[in-house]
Amino acid sequence: MNRDISNLRKFVSPEIIFGAGARCSVANYAKNFGARKVLVVSDKGVREAGWVEEISQLLTNEEIEHVVFDAVSANPRAEEVMAGAQIYQEHNCNVIVAVGGGSPMDCAKGIGIVCANGKHILDYEGIDTIHLPIPPLIFIPTTAGTSADVSQFAIISDPVEKVKISIVSKAVVPDVALIDPETTITMDPFLSACTGVDALVHAIEAFVSTGAGPLTDMHALDAMRLIKDNIVTLVEQPKDIYLREQVMLGSMKAGLAFSNAILGAVHAMAHSLGGYKDLPHGLCNAILLEHVIDFNYSEAEDRFKVVAETMGIATKGLNTSQIKVALRNKVVQLKQDVGLDQKLKDNGVTISDIPVLSDHALQDPCILTNPRKSNKRDVEVVYEEAL
Numbered sequence: 533m534n535r536d537i538s539n540l541r542k543f544v545s546p547e548i549i550f551g552a553g554a555r556c557s558v559a560n561y562a563k564n565f566g567a568r569k570v571l572v573v574s575d576k577g578v579r580e581a582g583w584v585e586e587i588s589q590l591l592t593n594e595e596i597e598h599v600v601f602d603a604v605s606a607n608p609r610a611e612e613v614m615a616g617a618q619i620y621q622e623h624n625c626n627v628i629v630a631v632g633g634g635s636p637m638d639c640a641k642g643i644g645i646v647c648a649n650g651k652h653i654l655d656y657e658g659i660d661t662i663h664l665p666i667p668p669l670i671f672i673p674t675t676a677g678t679s680a681d682v683s684q685f686a687i688i689s690d691p692v693e694k695v696k697i698s699i700v701s702k703a704v705v706p707d708v709a710l711i712d713p714e715t716t717i718t719m720d721p722f723l724s725a726c727t728g729v730d731a732l733v734h735a736i737e738a739f740v741s742t743g744a745g746p747l748t749d750m751h752a753l754d755a756m757r758l759i760k761d762n763i764v765t766l767v768e769q770p771k772d773i774y775l776r777e778q779v780m781l782g783s784m785k786a787g788l789a790f791s792n793a794i795l796g797a798v799h800a801m802a803h804s805l806g807g808y809k810d811l812p813h814g815l816c817n818a819i820l821l822e823h824v825i826d827f828n829y830s831e832a833e834d835r836f837k838v839v840a841e842t843m844g845i846a847t848k849g850l851n852t853s854q855i856k857v858a859l860r861n862k863v864v865q866l867k868q869d870v871g872l873d874q875k876l877k878d879n880g881v882t883i884s885d886i887p888v889l890s891d892h893a894l895q896d897p898c899i900l901t902n903p904r905k906s907n908k909r910d911v912e913v914v915y916e917e918a919l
């Protein structure tokens with residue numbers, strides 16, 4: 533019997549432990565994976581916040597040998613992945629624990645890829661390029677936004693070419709995500725805003741993606757509700773653990789949605805921007821969001837209507853163009869409320885940068901699932917509107 537497989541959907545996820553104190557089971561999971569020696573991947577900021585020391589102590593308490601690698605930049609670089617892989621091999625490690633935001637987590641995925649598959653990290657750009665299984669990954673996120681702890685994405689910067697490469701493979705879905713809202717309490721308001729808006733963009737892009745389906749829609753819609761209801765208050769009250777938990781749950785759900793439905797033009801263009809100008813990922817998304825919604829709206833009106841309603845807009849009696857304007861205004865207001873109302877030019881981008889930014893964006897895998905097909909001029913116009 534011939535069946536159309538284009539409607540089939542798969543859903544991958546790590547084992548997830550969610551809630552305050554989840555990080556405390558790190559040693560237990562490392563033992564379960566038969567840890568001989570653990571490579572702990574983090575960065576200097578997370579170390580200064582005290583989380584590396586705590587995880588290290590938890591491993592020591594269970595007599596699990598480990599070595600820390602924290603030479604990871606805000607946008608993790610290819611040479612940092614290769615340096616981490618060398619340390620993993622020199623110390624004969626067999627389990628990786630990542631503690632931190634998207635940068636250490638993506639770097640840890642890269643280290644795992646290189647150690648198991650042998651070539652340079654930049655050789656694995658693209659979709660399903662990883663052929664050998666990578667070492668066990670136990671991830672403890674300390675931000676609520678990137679969702680590298682649940683996703684099949686790893687984003688690595690190539691500073692020579694000034695691009696970010698996307699690696700998409702179920703091989704990089706972590707084995708265990710210990711998602712503990714207490715770890716996000718050390719984020720400052722700017723980072724809380726950037727990561728929260730990143731998570732909101734994950735949810736919106738996953739919902740309007742051409743790869744969306746019933747397995748991802750429920751997570752995407754829950755994520756939108758949780759983030760829009762809590763992110764503004766959280767930025768005002770960053771120590772509120774209830775708000776931290778709500779936004780982290782939203783981020784996790786957005787991560788499950790986008791990991792499986794993939795993303796769209798906001799992320800393709802944000803990856804290009806972040807690689808070229810070394811800017812925070814969430815800020816890049818925030819700058820571009822309403823302009824990409826404007827571009828995409830006509831190709832996914834029904835989906836965007838649901839997005840608008842989920843974001844709290846009463847659509848009854850409104851026509852399509854009124855809903856579009858209301859959604860745009862809602863997004864712009866939310867960005868202003870969390871302090872992310874910058875433009876591209878505020879971050880050193882000029883009109884002459886736009887052709888090369890557009891070339892890079894069109895090569896990013898996230899552009900493939902954008903609801904509206906786009907050519908170079910389309911992408912240039914969106915960048916110009918965000919300038």
Ligand SMILES: [Fe+2]
Nearest residue numbers: 678730734813
């Ligand atoms: Fe993102």
